[in-house]
Amino acid sequence: MDILPSEEEQLLKNAAREFLEAEVSTALVREMELDEIGYPPALWQQMADLGWLGLAIPEEYGGQGLPLAYMGLVMEELGRVLAPVPLHSTMVAALTVAEAGTEAQKRELLPAVCSGGMVMTWAVTERDPRLIPSAIAEQAQPDGDGWVLNGVKMFVENFNVARRCLAAVRTAPASEDNEGISLFLIDPNGVGVSQTPLVTIAKDKQSRVSFDGLRVTGADLVGELHNGWPVVERMLERATALLCCQMVGATRKDAEMAIEYAKNRVAFGRPIGSFQSIQHLCADMLLHTDGAQLLTYEALWKMDRGLPAGVEVSQAKAFANEKCEAVVRSSQVIHGGIGFMMEFDLHLWLRRVSAWSMRLGTTFDHRAKIASALLDKPGKVRLGLPLPA
Amino acid sequence: MDFGYTPEQETLRREVQEFIAEHVTDDVLGELETAEEGGRGVHYRELIRKVAERQWIGISWPKEYGGQGGSRIEQYIVEEEFARLGIAVGGAGSGAPAILAAGTEEQKRHFIPGLISGEIIFALGFTEPQAGADLAGLQCRAVRDGDEYVINGQKMYTSAAHYATHIYLMARTDPDAPRHRGISIFLVPMDAPGITVRPLWTIQSDPPAPIGTTYGMARTNETFFEDVRVPASMMLGEENSGWYVGAMGLNLDRVGASRYLISVRRDEDIVNWVKENDFGGHSPADDPAVRDKLAELWTEAQVCRLMTMRSMSLVERGGNFTYEGSAEKVWAPEHGVHTTETITQILGPYAQLLSSSEEAIENGLFAHNVMGAFQSGINHGSVQVMRDQMARRGLGMPRG
Numbered sequence: 001m002d003i004l005p006s007e008e009e010q011l012l013k014n015a016a017r018e019f020l021e022a023e024v025s026t027a028l029v030r031e032m033e034l035d036e037i038g039y040p041p042a043l044w045q046q047m048a049d050l051g052w053l054g055l056a057i058p059e060e061y062g063g064q065g066l067p068l069a070y071m072g073l074v075m076e077e078l079g080r081v082l083a084p085v086p087l088h089s090t091m092v093a094a095l096t097v098a099e100a101g102t103e104a105q106k107r108e109l110l111p112a113v114c115s116g117g118m119v120m121t122w123a124v125t126e127r128d129p130r131l132i133p134s135a136i137a138e139q140a141q142p143d144g145d146g147w148v149l150n151g152v153k154m155f156v157e158n159f160n161v162a163r164r165c166l167a168a169v170r171t172a173p174a175s176e177d178n179e180g181i182s183l184f185l186i187d188p189n190g191v192g193v194s195q196t197p198l199v200t201i202a203k204d205k206q207s208r209v210s211f212d213g214l215r216v217t218g219a220d221l222v223g224e225l226h227n228g229w230p231v232v233e234r235m236l237e238r239a240t241a242l243l244c245c246q247m248v249g250a251t252r253k254d255a256e257m258a259i260e261y262a263k264n265r266v267a268f269g270r271p272i273g274s275f276q277s278i279q280h281l282c283a284d285m286l287l288h289t290d291g292a293q294l295l296t297y298e299a300l301w302k303m304d305r306g307l308p309a310g311v312e313v314s315q316a317k318a319f320a321n322e323k324c325e326a327v328v329r330s331s332q333v334i335h336g337g338i339g340f341m342m343e344f345d346l347h348l349w350l351r352r353v354s355a356w357s358m359r360l361g362t363t364f365d366h367r368a369k370i371a372s373a374l375l376d377k378p379g380k381v382r383l384g385l386p387l388p389a
Numbered sequence: 390m391d392f393g394y395t396p397e398q399e400t401l402r403r404e405v406q407e408f409i410a411e412h413v414t415d416d417v418l419g420e421l422e423t424a425e426e427g428g429r430g431v432h433y434r435e436l437i438r439k440v441a442e443r444q445w446i447g448i449s450w451p452k453e454y455g456g457q458g459g460s461r462i463e464q465y466i467v468e469e470e471f472a473r474l475g476i477a478v479g480g481a482g483s484g485a486p487a488i489l490a491a492g493t494e495e496q497k498r499h500f501i502p503g504l505i506s507g508e509i510i511f512a513l514g515f516t517e518p519q520a521g522a523d524l525a526g527l528q529c530r531a532v533r534d535g536d537e538y539v540i541n542g543q544k545m546y547t548s549a550a551h552y553a554t555h556i557y558l559m560a561r562t563d564p565d566a567p568r569h570r571g572i573s574i575f576l577v578p579m580d581a582p583g584i585t586v587r588p589l590w591t592i593q594s595d596p597p598a599p600i601g602t603t604y605g606m607a608r609t610n611e612t613f614f615e616d617v618r619v620p621a622s623m624m625l626g627e628e629n630s631g632w633y634v635g636a637m638g639l640n641l642d643r644v645g646a647s648r649y650l651i652s653v654r655r656d657e658d659i660v661n662w663v664k665e666n667d668f669g670g671h672s673p674a675d676d677p678a679v680r681d682k683l684a685e686l687w688t689e690a691q692v693c694r695l696m697t698m699r700s701m702s703l704v705e706r707g708g709n710f711t712y713e714g715s716a717e718k719v720w721a722p723e724h725g726v727h728t729t730e731t732i733t734q735i736l737g738p739y740a741q742l743l744s745s746s747e748e749a750i751e752n753g754l755f756a757h758n759v760m761g762a763f764q765s766g767i768n769h770g771s772v773q774v775m776r777d778q779m780a781r782r783g784l785g786m787p788r789g
């Protein structure tokens with residue numbers, strides 16, 4: 001029991017911060033909002049050269065095989081500077097291939113991911129944005145030695161630049177044996193795929209993706225046919241934990257900017273940071289950011305030990321959704337009018353943290369999961385001990 | 390980062406749980422409920438003797454003073470198991486951490502073994518009628534006279550003073566120095582001539598609150614000092630350094646199970662209650678609004694736990710707090726209030742029934758908690774003052 005980052009973890013985090021603060025300016029963030037592909041390939045390559053893309057990928061496929069927590073710490077630093085790189089979506093898909101892919105899939109994709117030559121993404125959400133199997137209606141019809149996909153996926157990140165997208169589709173109705181969901185690796189440039197960009201609050205790259213008769217084969221299947229949902233669940237857990245890391249990093253930086261501003265901005269003859277109401281707002285920003293960070297770290301730690309972490313991930317995201325949002329809003333309040341101006345940088349953080357709070361499960365979704373774990377299994381609960389299974 | 394316990398620590402927890410099942414009898418629990426005695430009757434003393442025999446008190450304290458020289462994590466595990474029953478087995482809240490950190494050799498030898506055996510119990514004499522949150526305004530005087538100090542003044546809300554053997558007293562030794570630099574701490578025996586203790590009855594006194602209620606104590610006190618003489622050797626730390634010794638002691642006091650548990654026990658209680666009970670067939674556990682709220686509270690409670698773990702990790706590494714102790718002391722009490730008030734809206738009119746009432750749930754625990762939970766946000770550093778400290782010390786914000 002020593003919940004603070006270890007020396008090695010801290011070293012990596014510091015190195016990531018140093019590199020990113022030098023390389024990623026708000027000017028770059030703004031430039032990439034307008035950019036066709038949305039990320040600077042040179043920066044992506046540098047990150048590959050630093051070994052970050054392979055941090056959590058097994059050594060035999062060109063990675064470093066480190067725990068997910070290390071990836072999380074880098075993600076936190078990326079969030080801090082709002083680094084415009086497709087790392088989150090790439091990791092979500094790549095780590096799932098590493099977990100459930102075939103040997104051939106791993107050999108084809110993972111070394112390419114590590115070396116910077118393969119941006120990936122994933123697609124689960126459809127019209128009903130809840131991340132549950134019954135919300136996946138999109139059909140894959142058997143067709144000879146493969147399947148034909150038809151339907152629409154929503155909010156797919158970086159689809160415009162991804163070379164592979166890991167999509168969860170329905171191959172059978174839900175049954176007693178499984179949820180009828182299968183995962184396929186698809187080629188975003190394949191025949192029968194089209195996409196429409198969405199204009200988001202974060203000004204990131206998200207698309208509505210349509211499959212019209214897209215053909216996939218058994219070679220594209222990741223995990224078991226019809227029984228892909230458990231793999232999707234773990235993918236979503238990792239995705240959510242890593243997104244929480246980004247939220248924590250961005251939120252802390254945002255809070256720091258407000259605190260700095262409060263120390264310097266003078267009103268009524270004194271720095272506004274000397275007013276108790278402003279100080280207490282800042283103290284709450286610190287509590288909320290720390291809380292989200294502690295919950296996130298515990299979730300990562302559990303995942304790295306192979307312990308059930310669904311509740312911990314949901315706690316982190318439910319908390320971060322509300323509290324990180326509150327922090328960036330307080331930061332706006334402390335900045336008065338200037339924070340509302342396009343030329344002032346603060347909104348870059350507000351917009352992203354807000355958008356992230358809406359993705360990968362709302363507060364209600366996650367609390368429903370926590371409630372179910374707390375209430376629906378017999379046996380007493382106790383904080384700090386695993387819930388009744 | 391490591392959020393887990395070692396197998397040895399897990400074994401220790403099981404041993405303590407087994408010990409509790411065997412030795413914490415109804416007699417002991419009955420004694421805990423008698424507010425007047427502070428729950429320290431014969432059975433309770435016998436229990437503490439057995440706990441001490443197992444070497445479970447003061448696990449992290451040095452061996453030469455009767456401790457085990459072990460880790461705070463193990464001490465925490467033992468404390469947590471006992472604190473869940475309302476039993477304090479040393480460590481946080483006992484005065485020992487401050488004495489170990491700032492005391493003389495003589496003081497350590499004098500006090501620590503007694504604190505371990507339970508023979509020495511400290512009351513805390515900080516607050517005064519005109520100095521609460523603004524503690525540095527305290528007026529109780531200690532004047533040097535040869536090898537002694539002579540103490541005159543009044544302390545308020547000296548809980549436990551009616552059964553404590555000693556009081557951990559803050560008094561002013563230099564009235565001309567800046568407020569924070571003229572204060573010293575004394576370890577004063579309660580049987581010294583000139584000390585008078587008068588009861589103050591709390592809103593929990595009629596009917597008495599069940600064990601485990603947050604601030605369920607029926608009684609606290611006011612304590613008067615009239616020409617009380619203490620040897621100069623009973624001053625803790627340097628003369629006029631008492632403010633800093635006291636602040637350090639309060640921070641160390643937060644590194645433990647009891648502070649955190651008083652704010653999260655109701656989360657467990659309400660979840661366990663709705664799982665096992667219903668109102669004439671209707672279970673609040675089926676209500677989506679209640680479920681959402683319970684999940685929210687549970688998540689907040691985890692943050693209380695993690696902040697405590699963070700403080701413990703920091704102290705184990707030998708580091709110092711900048712704001713972490715204060716953060717814990719804001720988040721946990723406010724969470725406790727959030728839970729307590731939510732429970733009233735889950736149980737509705739049943740949550741008004743006090744311990745002596747027919748139909749009371751859990752012996753009136755939730756009703757009594759309504760009267761006590763907010764108190765933990767006032768005591769031991771109010772949440773307002775704690776937020777000031779977070780902003781100023783943690784974030785470097787300017788004074789007003």
Ligand SMILES: Cc1cc2nc3c(=O)[nH]c(=O)nc-3n(C[C@H](O)[C@H](O)[C@H](O)COP(=O)(O)OP(=O)(O)OC[C@H]3O[C@@H](n4cnc5c(N)ncnc54)[C@H](O)[C@@H]3O)c2cc1C
Nearest residue numbers: 513514515516521522523546547548609767768769771773
């Ligand atoms: C049951 C009980 C047991 C106790 N046990 C002990 C004990 O054993 N030993 C002991 O020494 N004390 C004890 N106390 C005292 C407790 O620590 C004090 O009540 C507490 O410090 C607050 O002091 P006060 O009551 O004088 O309130 P005040 O100091 O008058 O505060 C009133 C309100 O004003 C707020 N306030 C004060 N200053 C500021 C500021 N600068 N900015 C914003 N808000 C401010 C406070 O936060 C509070 O909300 C106990 C109290 C109770 C009720």
